[in-house]
Amino acid sequence: MSGTSEGPAPAGDLVRPAVTERNLDTSSRTSAGTSPGPLAPSVPSVAPGPPSGTPAPPAVPDGTSLRTFHAAFATAPLAMAVVDRGGLVVTANEALGTLLGAATRTLVGRVAADLLDLASDTRAWHAYREMLGGSQARLRCTRRLKHPDGHAVWAQVTIAPMPQERAVLVSVTDIGARRELQARLRHLQMHDPVTRLPNRALFFERLSAALEAEAYEECGTGRIGLCYLDLDGFKAVNDTLGHRVGDRLLAAVAERLTRCAEGAGLTRATAPLVARLGGDEFALLVEDSTGTDQLADLAESVLKALQAPFDLSGQRLSLSASIGVVERRATGTTATGLMQAADTTLYWAKADGKGRWTLFDPERNAHRMTRQALSSTLRSAVERGEFALEYQPLVGLEDGGVHGVEALVRWNHPRFGTLTPNRFIGLAEEDGSIVQLGRWVLATACRQARRWQLDRPDAPPIFVSVNVAVRQVWDSDLVADVAKILAETGLAPRLLQLELTESAVMGSAGRPLQALQALSDMGVRIAIDDFGTGYSNLAYLSRLPVSVLKLDGSFVRGFQYENADGSSAHPNPADEVIVEALIQLAHRLGLTVTAECVETASQASRLRGIGCDTGQGWLYSRPVAPERISALLMSATCPQT
Numbered sequence: 001m002s003g004t005s006e007g008p009a010p011a012g013d014l015v016r017p018a019v020t021e022r023n024l025d026t027s028s029r030t031s032a033g034t035s036p037g038p039l040a041p042s043v044p045s046v047a048p049g050p051p052s053g054t055p056a057p058p059a060v061p062d063g064t065s066l067r068t069f070h071a072a073f074a075t076a077p078l079a080m081a082v083v084d085r086g087g088l089v090v091t092a093n094e095a096l097g098t099l100l101g102a103a104t105r106t107l108v109g110r111v112a113a114d115l116l117d118l119a120s121d122t123r124a125w126h127a128y129r130e131m132l133g134g135s136q137a138r139l140r141c142t143r144r145l146k147h148p149d150g151h152a153v154w155a156q157v158t159i160a161p162m163p164q165e166r167a168v169l170v171s172v173t174d175i176g177a178r179r180e181l182q183a184r185l186r187h188l189q190m191h192d193p194v195t196r197l198p199n200r201a202l203f204f205e206r207l208s209a210a211l212e213a214e215a216y217e218e219c220g221t222g223r224i225g226l227c228y229l230d231l232d233g234f235k236a237v238n239d240t241l242g243h244r245v246g247d248r249l250l251a252a253v254a255e256r257l258t259r260c261a262e263g264a265g266l267t268r269a270t271a272p273l274v275a276r277l278g279g280d281e282f283a284l285l286v287e288d289s290t291g292t293d294q295l296a297d298l299a300e301s302v303l304k305a306l307q308a309p310f311d312l313s314g315q316r317l318s319l320s321a322s323i324g325v326v327e328r329r330a331t332g333t334t335a336t337g338l339m340q341a342a343d344t345t346l347y348w349a350k351a352d353g354k355g356r357w358t359l360f361d362p363e364r365n366a367h368r369m370t371r372q373a374l375s376s377t378l379r380s381a382v383e384r385g386e387f388a389l390e391y392q393p394l395v396g397l398e399d400g401g402v403h404g405v406e407a408l409v410r411w412n413h414p415r416f417g418t419l420t421p422n423r424f425i426g427l428a429e430e431d432g433s434i435v436q437l438g439r440w441v442l443a444t445a446c447r448q449a450r451r452w453q454l455d456r457p458d459a460p461p462i463f464v465s466v467n468v469a470v471r472q473v474w475d476s477d478l479v480a481d482v483a484k485i486l487a488e489t490g491l492a493p494r495l496l497q498l499e500l501t502e503s504a505v506m507g508s509a510g511r512p513l514q515a516l517q518a519l520s521d522m523g524v525r526i527a528i529d530d531f532g533t534g535y536s537n538l539a540y541l542s543r544l545p546v547s548v549l550k551l552d553g554s555f556v557r558g559f560q561y562e563n564a565d566g567s568s569a570h571p572n573p574a575d576e577v578i579v580e581a582l583i584q585l586a587h588r589l590g591l592t593v594t595a596e597c598v599e600t601a602s603q604a605s606r607l608r609g610i611g612c613d614t615g616q617g618w619l620y621s622r623p624v625a626p627e628r629i630s631a632l633l634m635s636a637t638c639p640q641t
Helices: 063-075 094-100 122-132 176-190 200-211 213-217 234-241 243-264 292-307 335-351 362-383 425-431 434-455 470-475 478-489 502-506 511-522 553-559 573-588 601-609 626-634
Strands: 079-084 089-092 139-146 152-162 167-174 223-232 273-278 281-287 310-312 315-317 320-329 357-359 387-396 402-413 417-419 463-467 496-501 525-531 548-551 592-595
Touching (some): 079 094, 094 167, 122 139, 122 152, 176 200, 200 273, 200 281, 223 292, 223 335, 234 243, 243 281, 243 292, 243 310, 243 315, 281 292, 292 320, 292 357, 320 335, 335 357, 362 425, 362 434, 387 434, 387 626, 402 434, 402 626, 425 434, 434 463, 434 470, 434 478, 434 626, 463 525, 470 511, 478 511, 511 525, 548 553, 548 573, 553 573, 553 601, 573 592
Parallel strands (some): 320 357, 402 463, 463 496, 496 525, 548 592
Antiparallel strands (some): 079 089, 079 167, 139 152, 152 167, 223 320, 273 281, 310 315, 387 402
16 A cells, blocks of 8 residues: 655665564574474563662563563554564554555565655655654654555554664554544535635635735736625615525525636636625635636626526515626735725725626725825814815905905815815715814804904904805704804804805705704804705795805806906806896895806906806905915905906
């Protein structure tokens, strides 16, 4: 019997010597007239006893004990053999012969390393040779042996030194049943019980192995691809039909994904690995991918396969899936990085409308990473004083005077430079930091407006307009905050204007509406920002405590008779009609109107002609620091024509 792989020939010191008998007395101890008897195990001669007072030597087993030891060795259920320093089997028991499929007597004199395939494992081979040379260490290894009838025998080989005998004791244990049990347990551990697909642990094991340099340097394309899939609306199935139906649906989905993978693998050495990562998330791992086209085709086939309704014991269910697709070179790629990219791309697919696949975009991901970096430092940025306010004048179209200013927050980010509100206000609303930031903006703007008033005691004071998010109304006591800040700064309520977007104001009910009404009763002016871009529900205007409409700049651009550089432009008559009607309606309701994005003198002239009250835009000034506003207030008027 030999191992599955042939090892190198035994070293010179293991070449089989002439057969000798170990532990056998070859001298003839016969008395006169007696023929020599058969060979028997030798027993050392008993020397005369030691002198009185000297400790007696260890007792030597008698013939009965030796026969008992031999019988125990021969009948032991553990397969054993004694191997001499030359590497040859001196004696073996019946259990070893049974294990190796050979008669016990045929094992004596055989090279033990050949019987147990020790030479095929370099480390085990060297350790074994050292033991034959006298090392007192022990050796334990696992070998796959080939039985004469053709089946494999997994065995654990243990070799222990026998110093007094100048030999080693070899014991061999059949561990086939144990390995089979371990394999079954590993399969259960590495596979999902619902779909019978590889689970998250096995998926990451395969992914990590595929990303090791040795896996792609010698052969293959050196690339790797991943389709990360999430079922759309699966939670509703669990909630309405129960988890049993949900599990059956997952199993049916797994079958279709497996068929897609098998179809994709027909022209390749291996099919993509299909795994369930948890919940309703699946992954298809493509090793040695050939490019994005291959992954796109796989994603398309998956979406097509899932389009057909699922028939689950008479219940027909339809669902779709969103898939994030990533394909890249394996060099420099980590399992964590690949999964992060796939997860991000899956989120894009869902955000883009679900029921589709989306390919990873490095530029889009860079933007996402920037958003994440901003979001993680937004709250502490207020405490570090990284925000500042700039102000843009609100100019009366009739007299050209500065009636007020709009406060616009800027973030002086240490890494990304100066950021405008559109880069971070949405993030602040998402994580709730808009409350803290909004309170700081409100206090800083009111303090500055009061300073301008004190610097020009004889001139009419200007108002300051501050943008407010709806979440500030829900998550904080805005009325109390405004009252406290006005009291601390000494600014009159009529000199504060709060701007809310049209969609926020028009949808106001309950607490937000009560807060707006309380602020209006206090004397604070409420303005609807970007009017005309949202609901444009005119019925709300008569019921809301609004005093100002700010027309969106898209209407004003239709007034463009000439561009800012002096070239001619074509006006949109419809925009003029709409704006004129809105201005007349607002005036009939007692509201004032501000036009945003006024960039040319012709626009300002036309707006003035149809009765617009104030204008705001680059014609008058870009958003500037408070010191520039102070200088502007010292002049009598702003540009008109």
